[in-house]
Amino acid sequence: MSRFIAKLSTAGILGLAALPALGLAQAAHAAPARPAVLATIRVGDLDLSRPDDARRFQARIDAAGETVCDARARAERLDRWSARACRIDIRDEVQSKLSREQARALRASGG
Numbered sequence: 001m002s003r004f005i006a007k008l009s010t011a012g013i014l015g016l017a018a019l020p021a022l023g024l025a026q027a028a029h030a031a032p033a034r035p036a037v038l039a040t041i042r043v044g045d046l047d048l049s050r051p052d053d054a055r056r057f058q059a060r061i062d063a064a065g066e067t068v069c070d071a072r073a074r075a076e077r078l079d080r081w082s083a084r085a086c087r088i089d090i091r092d093e094v095q096s097k098l099s100r101e102q103a104r105a106l107r108a109s110g111g
Helices: 002-030 051-076 080-097 100-108
Strands: none
């Protein structure tokens, strides 16, 4: 009888040890990763050497940063400093994607 109880308690302990692993697997399926919010910023219709177009381009960057970073802030519960850093990262990334000529024209127009 004591052997039976020992086997039963061992099986019970092993079963209890497996419960947290099952819980983690369930949590992984319950909260699928959200797709990243992306933004497209058109620049081909602008002449970045013109101040008005440079301001339009900056406004497009700001709008895209707001869209992407606000969605990310909600999804990841970012504080306002992290959301601000996100907007700066967006601006830096967009400007790094400009051609040399576009970047030069943007700097010349004061943008």
